[in-house]
Amino acid sequence: MPEPRENLFEGRLSGVAFEKLLSALDSDRERAGEKYEKLHFKLRKFFAWKGCHSARIDALADDTLDRVAKNLAEGTIIENVNSYIRGVAKRVWLEQLKKPHEESLEEDPPDIATPETPAEEDKRYECLDRCLATLAPDDCELILGYYDAKENEKNKDKRKSLAERFGKSSGALKVQATRLRDRMERCITICLDAWNKV
Amino acid sequence: MTQSNSPSKEEIEKYLFHELISSEREKIEEQLFEDNDFFYEVLLLEDDLVDLYVIGKLEGDQLARFENSLQASPERREKVASAQALQRRIAELAEEKRVVAGALEFSPWKRLPTFIGLRSPLFQYAVAGLFILLIVGIVFLLVERRQLNQEIARLNENQRSEEDRRQERMLQERIQASQDREEEVKRQLETERGETKAAREQVQLATSEREKVERELEELRRKRGSPIELVPTAIAQVYLQPYASGRRGSIKEKVLGSDTRGLAMSLELEAGSELTTPISVEINGKKEPIDVELHNLSSRIWLASISVAPRRLADGMNKIILKNADNDEIGSYRLIIKRR
Numbered sequence: 001m002p003e004p005r006e007n008l009f010e011g012r013l014s015g016v017a018f019e020k021l022l023s024a025l026d027s028d029r030e031r032a033g034e035k036y037e038k039l040h041f042k043l044r045k046f047f048a049w050k051g052c053h054s055a056r057i058d059a060l061a062d063d064t065l066d067r068v069a070k071n072l073a074e075g076t077i078i079e080n081v082n083s084y085i086r087g088v089a090k091r092v093w094l095e096q097l098k099k100p101h102e103e104s105l106e107e108d109p110p111d112i113a114t115p116e117t118p119a120e121e122d123k124r125y126e127c128l129d130r131c132l133a134t135l136a137p138d139d140c141e142l143i144l145g146y147y148d149a150k151e152n153e154k155n156k157d158k159r160k161s162l163a164e165r166f167g168k169s170s171g172a173l174k175v176q177a178t179r180l181r182d183r184m185e186r187c188i189t190i191c192l193d194a195w196n197k198v
Numbered sequence: 199m200t201q202s203n204s205p206s207k208e209e210i211e212k213y214l215f216h217e218l219i220s221s222e223r224e225k226i227e228e229q230l231f232e233d234n235d236f237f238y239e240v241l242l243l244e245d246d247l248v249d250l251y252v253i254g255k256l257e258g259d260q261l262a263r264f265e266n267s268l269q270a271s272p273e274r275r276e277k278v279a280s281a282q283a284l285q286r287r288i289a290e291l292a293e294e295k296r297v298v299a300g301a302l303e304f305s306p307w308k309r310l311p312t313f314i315g316l317r318s319p320l321f322q323y324a325v326a327g328l329f330i331l332l333i334v335g336i337v338f339l340l341v342e343r344r345q346l347n348q349e350i351a352r353l354n355e356n357q358r359s360e361e362d363r364r365q366e367r368m369l370q371e372r373i374q375a376s377q378d379r380e381e382e383v384k385r386q387l388e389t390e391r392g393e394t395k396a397a398r399e400q401v402q403l404a405t406s407e408r409e410k411v412e413r414e415l416e417e418l419r420r421k422r423g424s425p426i427e428l429v430p431t432a433i434a435q436v437y438l439q440p441y442a443s444g445r446r447g448s449i450k451e452k453v454l455g456s457d458t459r460g461l462a463m464s465l466e467l468e469a470g471s472e473l474t475t476p477i478s479v480e481i482n483g484k485k486e487p488i489d490v491e492l493h494n495l496s497s498r499i500w501l502a503s504i505s506v507a508p509r510r511l512a513d514g515m516n517k518i519i520l521k522n523a524d525n526d527e528i529g530s531y532r533l534i535i536k537r538r
């Protein structure tokens with residue numbers, strides 16, 4: 001179950017507002033929590049595919065959900081939650097484009113000709129190792145097996161056999177693998193950020 | 199949006215490569231929020247493109263489009279770097295597995311069936327025979343090893359018993375010494391009634407010492423759980439008073455066993471002797487290089503402790519003399535030695 005966040009934008013997100021958002025997502029509190037997490041993940045990818053920097057996408061997803069919660073608490077009637085959230089997310093994205101300091105594609109074109117230095121690669125590798133170590137053994141095995149790109153190229157049925165071994169459907173395994181990968185990537189970003197601050 | 203008008207893979211790629219016009223992007227984004235399966239389909243396609251790029255499998259137009267998309271997607275550049283790290287990790291794991299598999303492949307057990315299979319039937323029989331002999335040899339060695347282990351265990355047990363016996367011998371010697379002292383002091387009590395108090399204390403001291411040692415011996419036996427056979431004393435003990443013609447008990451007799459390694463003597467010195475050190479020992483008229491330890495038993499009585507090897511003592515009567523640093527005699531003793 002996610003914790004209500006506070007002080008993320010214009011004033012404080014009250015517990016009541018957060019409860020309103022959860023209720024709008026599902027009448028069952030546990031399922032509502034899961035839906036909240038999925039929405040947060042989806043919003044992060046939405047902002048990433050819009051070209052936002054990885055260091056900003058978490059904050060933008062938070063901002064979006066907080067605004068929705070606040071509007072619900074203020075009495076806004078929402079007929080289609082998904083559609084409403086997408087609208088708020090788009091507004092958040094447009095607003096951040098206007099902010100001069102934002103690291104957006106338009107304002108700060110990246111230089112892809114600058115690859116990571118060997119030292120940076122090693123740091124990332126070290127972070128990957130640490131992040132893999134935080135996963136449960138089965139999850140670790142799944143992610144290493146599912147994303148073995150060379151092996152998957154050779155054996156098209158590898159993911160299918162992996163699904164059978166974990167007792168899951170191919171679709172369920174796909175969802176689990178992508179979520180695990182996202183979790184690992186976020187973990188690496190946090191790890192590198194912490195490392196660079198030292 | 200329904201499944202029938204779901205965007206094609208090509209359209210999704212265009213979305214990921216930032217090649218769609220605004221209205222087309224809106225359409226895709228709308229479905230991303232409405233359809234979880236579609237959302238994961240896009241996610242997986244992006245992951246696959248990233249992985250193919252990392253292993254160098256993206257080519258031509260698709261590679262160029264992907265690289266262009268990296269300019270518009272900082273998060274994807276991070277993703278590529280992390281995927282490179284992940285593939286490096288996977289490759290290292292595969293290498294580790296390959297090395298382990300290689301080691302197993304070169305294992306003699308793994309190669310043996312192939313080795314036999316490549317030879318003629320006669321050679322196969324010979325190898326099979328050798329194999330059987332090898333098995334028999336291994337079984338024999340295992341049995342031998344088991345017997346050796348049993349033998350070692352038995353020897354260890356004997357060693358422990360020997361240790362127990364040695365400890366018991368020492369305690370018996372102490373009892374014997376205490377008994378000797380007790381006996382001598384008792385006798386002294388009889389002959390020197392003027393010194394009864396000090397002598398009585400000595401009796402009590404010797405008695406309590408003996409009782410203490412007897413208790414220790416009892417405790418040792420109790421702990422061991424079963425009585426053990428008493429063995430001859432390796433170090434014999436004797437308490438001697440200065441010899442005086444006609445004085446009862448001033449000549450003692452000691453039986454030494456064949457295994458007696460030494461004779462510990464407690465020699466009571468002549469009262470009033472000048473105890474200037476070093477003190478020398480003469481046995482049967484010959485000066486022996488023997489260390490002497492002095493003990494003050496009471497205000498009047500001093501003891502000299504010496505340890506004598508049996509070979510220095512003659513069978514029958516022996517004359518032992520102690521002399522001080524001034525070469526004055528401070529004690530003369532008589533001891534009859536008998537050997538078993």
